[in-house]
Amino acid sequence: MNKEMYDLAAWSMKTTLSAGADQCRVGIHRNRFIEISYRERKPENIKEASERNLNIELFVNHRYSSQSTSDLRKDALKSFISNAVATTKLLAEDPYRSLPDPRYYQGRPNVNLQIVDPKHKQLSPDQRHTIVKAIEQAALTTGGEKVISVTASEQDYHIESVELRSNGFEGYRESTVYWAGAEVTAQDEGDRRPSGYHFVAAVNRDSLPSEEEIGEVAAQRTLDLLGAQKIKTQTLPVIVENRNVPRLLGGLLAAMYGRNIQQKQSFLADKKGQKIASEHLTLIDDPLVVGGLGSKLFDGDGFAAKKRIIIESGVLKEFFIDWYYSRKLDCEPTTAGTSNLIITPGKRSVKEIMKDLGRGIFITGFLGGNSNSTTGDASVGINGKLFDKGEPVQSVAEMNIAGNHLEFWHKLSEVANDPWMYSSQRTPSLVFTDVVVSGV
Amino acid sequence: MSHITRRSFLKKAAGAASAAAIIPTMSSGWLSIAKAEQKEYFESEFGVSDSLCRKVLAKALYKGGDFADLYFEHTVGNWVALEDGKVNRAYSNIALGVGIRTVKGDQVGYGFTQELTEKSMLDAASTAATIADSNPNEPAGQFVGLKTSNYYPLKRLLTSVPLESKLPLVQSVNDRCFELSPLVIKVNAGFHDQQKRILVVTSDGVIARDLIPRNYLYALVVAEKDGKRERAWWNIGGRRDFSFYTTEIVKSLAQKAVSRAAVLFDAVQPPAGEMPVVLGPGITGILLHEAIGHGMEADFNRKGISTYATMLGKKVAEPFVSIVDNATNPQLLGSVNVDDECTLGQKTVLVENGILRSYMHDKISAIHYKVKPTGNGRRESYEHYVQPRMRNTYMLAGQASPEDIIKSVKKGIYVQDVSNGQVKIGEGDFAFYVSQGKMIEDGKLTLPIKDINIMGNGPKMLQNVTMVANDLEMAQTGAGACGKNGQRVPVSFGLPTVLVKSMTVGGVKA
Numbered sequence: 001m002n003k004e005m006y007d008l009a010a011w012s013m014k015t016t017l018s019a020g021a022d023q024c025r026v027g028i029h030r031n032r033f034i035e036i037s038y039r040e041r042k043p044e045n046i047k048e049a050s051e052r053n054l055n056i057e058l059f060v061n062h063r064y065s066s067q068s069t070s071d072l073r074k075d076a077l078k079s080f081i082s083n084a085v086a087t088t089k090l091l092a093e094d095p096y097r098s099l100p101d102p103r104y105y106q107g108r109p110n111v112n113l114q115i116v117d118p119k120h121k122q123l124s125p126d127q128r129h130t131i132v133k134a135i136e137q138a139a140l141t142t143g144g145e146k147v148i149s150v151t152a153s154e155q156d157y158h159i160e161s162v163e164l165r166s167n168g169f170e171g172y173r174e175s176t177v178y179w180a181g182a183e184v185t186a187q188d189e190g191d192r193r194p195s196g197y198h199f200v201a202a203v204n205r206d207s208l209p210s211e212e213e214i215g216e217v218a219a220q221r222t223l224d225l226l227g228a229q230k231i232k233t234q235t236l237p238v239i240v241e242n243r244n245v246p247r248l249l250g251g252l253l254a255a256m257y258g259r260n261i262q263q264k265q266s267f268l269a270d271k272k273g274q275k276i277a278s279e280h281l282t283l284i285d286d287p288l289v290v291g292g293l294g295s296k297l298f299d300g301d302g303f304a305a306k307k308r309i310i311i312e313s314g315v316l317k318e319f320f321i322d323w324y325y326s327r328k329l330d331c332e333p334t335t336a337g338t339s340n341l342i343i344t345p346g347k348r349s350v351k352e353i354m355k356d357l358g359r360g361i362f363i364t365g366f367l368g369g370n371s372n373s374t375t376g377d378a379s380v381g382i383n384g385k386l387f388d389k390g391e392p393v394q395s396v397a398e399m400n401i402a403g404n405h406l407e408f409w410h411k412l413s414e415v416a417n418d419p420w421m422y423s424s425q426r427t428p429s430l431v432f433t434d435v436v437v438s439g440v
Numbered sequence: 441m442s443h444i445t446r447r448s449f450l451k452k453a454a455g456a457a458s459a460a461a462i463i464p465t466m467s468s469g470w471l472s473i474a475k476a477e478q479k480e481y482f483e484s485e486f487g488v489s490d491s492l493c494r495k496v497l498a499k500a501l502y503k504g505g506d507f508a509d510l511y512f513e514h515t516v517g518n519w520v521a522l523e524d525g526k527v528n529r530a531y532s533n534i535a536l537g538v539g540i541r542t543v544k545g546d547q548v549g550y551g552f553t554q555e556l557t558e559k560s561m562l563d564a565a566s567t568a569a570t571i572a573d574s575n576p577n578e579p580a581g582q583f584v585g586l587k588t589s590n591y592y593p594l595k596r597l598l599t600s601v602p603l604e605s606k607l608p609l610v611q612s613v614n615d616r617c618f619e620l621s622p623l624v625i626k627v628n629a630g631f632h633d634q635q636k637r638i639l640v641v642t643s644d645g646v647i648a649r650d651l652i653p654r655n656y657l658y659a660l661v662v663a664e665k666d667g668k669r670e671r672a673w674w675n676i677g678g679r680r681d682f683s684f685y686t687t688e689i690v691k692s693l694a695q696k697a698v699s700r701a702a703v704l705f706d707a708v709q710p711p712a713g714e715m716p717v718v719l720g721p722g723i724t725g726i727l728l729h730e731a732i733g734h735g736m737e738a739d740f741n742r743k744g745i746s747t748y749a750t751m752l753g754k755k756v757a758e759p760f761v762s763i764v765d766n767a768t769n770p771q772l773l774g775s776v777n778v779d780d781e782c783t784l785g786q787k788t789v790l791v792e793n794g795i796l797r798s799y800m801h802d803k804i805s806a807i808h809y810k811v812k813p814t815g816n817g818r819r820e821s822y823e824h825y826v827q828p829r830m831r832n833t834y835m836l837a838g839q840a841s842p843e844d845i846i847k848s849v850k851k852g853i854y855v856q857d858v859s860n861g862q863v864k865i866g867e868g869d870f871a872f873y874v875s876q877g878k879m880i881e882d883g884k885l886t887l888p889i890k891d892i893n894i895m896g897n898g899p900k901m902l903q904n905v906t907m908v909a910n911d912l913e914m915a916q917t918g919a920g921a922c923g924k925n926g927q928r929v930p931v932s933f934g935l936p937t938v939l940v941k942s943m944t945v946g947g948v949k950a
Contacts, residue, residue, distance in 0.1 A: 440944070
């Protein structure tokens with residue numbers, strides 16, 4: 001626990017209660033970060049700072065507000081807090097507002113999540129520059145003459161947060177996060193200059209791929225975009241690349257939140273216990289993954305973290321229902337949000353699957369689009385590679401897929417064995433059959 | 441100013457305008473009062489003096505560099521919201537800090553701090569300075585204030601508008617939505633306001649201040665019919681005085697939100713494929729912003745990664761197409777009196793009669809291209825460095841009538857509203873979600889459409905604009921923010937009705 005942060009949080013809580021709040025939650029967040037990018041073999045941007053923010057949720061006579069500030073001078077905070085209490089009193093009463101029942105705080109797992117890289121403190125400015133230079137060099141080498149521009153970058157964060165609730169909750173989370181990658185632009189036919197990128201993130205620097213691999217992949221992904229064209233509108237199997245699955249999954253998750261269910265904006269509200277996807281889909285939320293980017297011991301309401309099966313073999317098992325909406329819905333709360341989302345991987349590689357699929361599209365990027373949590377209708381632009389029996393035929397772009405989540409996930413025919421490890425959503429590539437891909 | 445400290449000078453000025461909470465409407469007289477009120481702000485509240493600024497700038501240039509700047513910001517944001525019939529939640533946020541930038545060629549060093557103490561600022565300046573590695577440079581000996589116009593005058597500071605005034609406003613949106621249709625089952629409504637004060641000080645001796653309002657009223661409506669549900673959202677706002685939000689505005693907002701939800705029950709998905717697309721006026725300007733505007737931001741061109749990198753001075757559209765990016769439209773969300781690096785807000789002609797005339801520049805790209813900066817240097821907050829960004833981007837009105845444009849299409853779609861647009865700068869490829877629109881059959885608007893994307897290529901789309909109508913409309917949004925490299929800045933856009941002769945329409949039917 002960071003004592004300075006804890007003391008300020010405790011002082012703020014005391015001040016808030018003295019000012020007339022019945023209950024409150026105080027959170028203090030601190031983030032120390034460095035970002036370095038290189039272009040044309042010299043630093044393009046160097047940014048370094050430390051930011052702090054204090055957030056107070058107030059409960060005054062069953063009235064609620066949430067207030068944040070980066071001005072942490074005690075005099076400024078005093079007037080900020082007294083204004084906050086006065087403001088809250090003016091709002092309409094909301095009988096569902098309160099801090100959670102403290103029994104949900106109980107049972108916090110006593111495990112070391114290992115989300116702080118012990119080597120982070122030793123990372124020197126020179127080492128950071130060396131990392132970025134190596135990524136840039138690898139991208140330039142792999143990209144060759146086609147490359148117009150490479151921007152390589154490294155960012156690392158040391159994040160701490162302290163949370164106190166006036167009914168007996170104390171929590172502290174400390175983590176490190178590294179980001180590294182490159183964006184590469186290449187010259188195509190005419191005026192087309194496709195850009196591709198490859199970014200990876202991890203808690204520990206040792207979990208990242210080598211700088212050379214990062215640069216190479218960024219360049220290769222860009223070269224793969226060359227010559228892309230839209231093709232005739234047709235019905236095909238598609239494989240959604242692992243790192244792009246969260247975009248698709250997001251549309252499904254949006255309908256699982258307590259708020260959308262209570263506000264009648266969820267196409268899944270009456271689907272608990274029903275089959276909403278093919279048997280190939282099992283989705284787990286696991287906050288206790290060692291070294292996971294989304295790992296935590298308590299959730300946004302302070303509830304003790306636990307692993308939950310959200311979808312099991314296509315059957316919807318659980319929603320994400322926080323304390324407030326559980327009271328409005330008159331049901332048992334689950335958790336306020338996701339932690340590490342994991343789709344259970346399958347057995348075969350994308351390569352093996354492609355061989356058996358015949359003609360199809362490997363989707364490596366989404367563009368624009370929408371997903372409606374009320375109706376389940378979705379539409380999104382795609383680009384990727386047309387393949388035939390495992391062999392690449394051509395790159396495709398400016399194309400689109402559309403459908404309704406309630407139908408689309410039943411088309412899931414296989415899950416690959418390649419979970420994307422550089423995100424809090426560890427998703428493998430997914431295969432969908434009979435998808436209308438629109439183009440010319 | 442060299443013989444008098446800024447603190448004492450400003451205190452005198454402030455004395456003349458001590459009751460400056462009320463800022464009169466636009467006229468030459470009130471500007472001086474407003475300026476005096478702003479002038480003293482960072483000085484009186486946080487002790488920011490000329491000598492301190494000079495010291496910090498000197499630190500930012502102690503390893504050399506072409507120039508440096510300081511960006512002080514104090515922003516107060518509020519949001520009150522209604523759910524299930526009552527205004528029962530409020531959120532606020534205060535952002536305070538200073539960003540310090542050192543520039544050497546096209547290289548940027550950046551540090552920021554939330555503590556406006558000398559030590560913290562000098563530390564942040566040291567960080568920024570690391571981008572350079574030569575002999576120290578000195579900042580200018582004195583600072584000269586930049587005289588700006590005011591495109592968003594306020595009668596009253598937003599921070600002086602009491603919560604008691606906002607509550608009935610939001611409540612009335614809810615009540616009006618329910619009155620309008622028995623199909624309405626849920627309403628979320630709210631009012632957002634933000635008041636940002638900035639002070640920008642450059643090492644070449646320019647100082648600029650601004651007080652930038654931003655606000656909007658919104659409604660999200662869920663409607664139910666025959667067991668089916670639809671939802672729609674709308675907002676009205678900009679850089680407005682609070683008095684803008686009248687009963688008429690509430691009525692218009694509620695009408696729009698409710699009718700947008702109700703129409704979706706009859707909507708169909710059009711067949712997928714290539715077809716002519718008519719873009720209706722106003723909010724569809726986001727397409728222009730995304731698909732074309734971003735490619736004309738100078739940084740992407742300077743780096744050679746925009747598809748427009750080699751097109752300056754060349755024909756990019758038909759002669760009846762002209763596009764501008766303008767900071768000076770009164771009360772629009774993208775308007776700025778001064779940009780975030782001390783260049784005056786101005787109008788920039790991007791495409792004139794079909795010829796690409798200019799990119800949008802910040803100082804770095806302007807030096808690269810040997811032109812004057814165009815006032816497009818913007819940033820999300822003190823935590824971010826400046827990039828070339830759009831303001832209010834729109835196509836000028838043409839000669840055709842909107843009716844003639846629709847009549848000219850045998851089979852296609854009419855797009856009234858798009859959202860969630862995204863563009864790939866290098867290829868120019870974009871995708872947009874059509875949230876409201878209609879089919880066009882034999883020159884007539886027929887069934888409403890929904891849940892489709894339109895896909896295309898920005899430069900190709902611009903070439904394919906074959907008719908432009910005389911009905912330019914600007915989006916009156918207060919919620920529009922444009923994202924680029926992790927920074928969001930408020931923008932607006934506009935478009936007259938235009939015909940794009942061919943675009944890809946995505947759907948479920950092959």
